[in-house]
Amino acid sequence: MKHIVWDWNGTLFHDIDAVVGATNEVFRPYGLPALTAEGFREVYTRPIWRAYERILGRPLEEGEWELLDAGFHDHYHRLMADCDLADDCRxxxxxxxxxxxxxxxxxMWMHDRLVPAVAEFGIDIHFSRVDGLRGPGGGHKAEHMVAHVQALGVDPREVLVIGDSVDDAHAAQHVGARAVLYSGGMTHRRELEATGLPVVDTLTEALEYA
Structure with a gap:
């Protein structure tokens, strides 16, 4: 492999505590039990509204997703201040x-927040390109991967995608790239292993597949 496309949330940025905390805050008015990190991994999927439907045990009502998503990000942006890069990221x-x-x-995090966050950690110097979400959130990564790889001008057969979700795997497959999945993020290891792709416990270990 010549090029690696990294995921941010749950991969390079270890923010599971902020994600779980923000999720619990937005669902507090529903009177549901608070999720643990492991409990969150059991329900997590993309698109995100499917995970919310799993939490509620019912389909979302009209307008409910937009309210939950806005509330989540309000809480997340407060809680993420206590999070750091994955131990072996740098x-x-x-x-x-x-x-x-x-x-x-x-x-799939907001582009205008992603770019300064990456720069603040001082790791922007390692990347030839940084792309976040420039429109509505919650959906799949595949089409964004198409645009990202095209903008890079690299052969997708020479690309390794490293991320913490099944959606990262699907995005890689969509463009004809390879993928390695990281167990330290949002998705239960069992679900990652079900893809048949390599699953690693550290970012350093992921390089063995590059």
């Missing part, structure tokens, strides 16, 4: 760069 990015590989970042 070392892994530096190692791949040192090996002569190129890398970029594609996230």
């Amino acid at each position: 070392a892994t990015l530096a190692a791949w760069e040192g090996a002569g590989g190129s890398q970029s970042l594609l996230s």
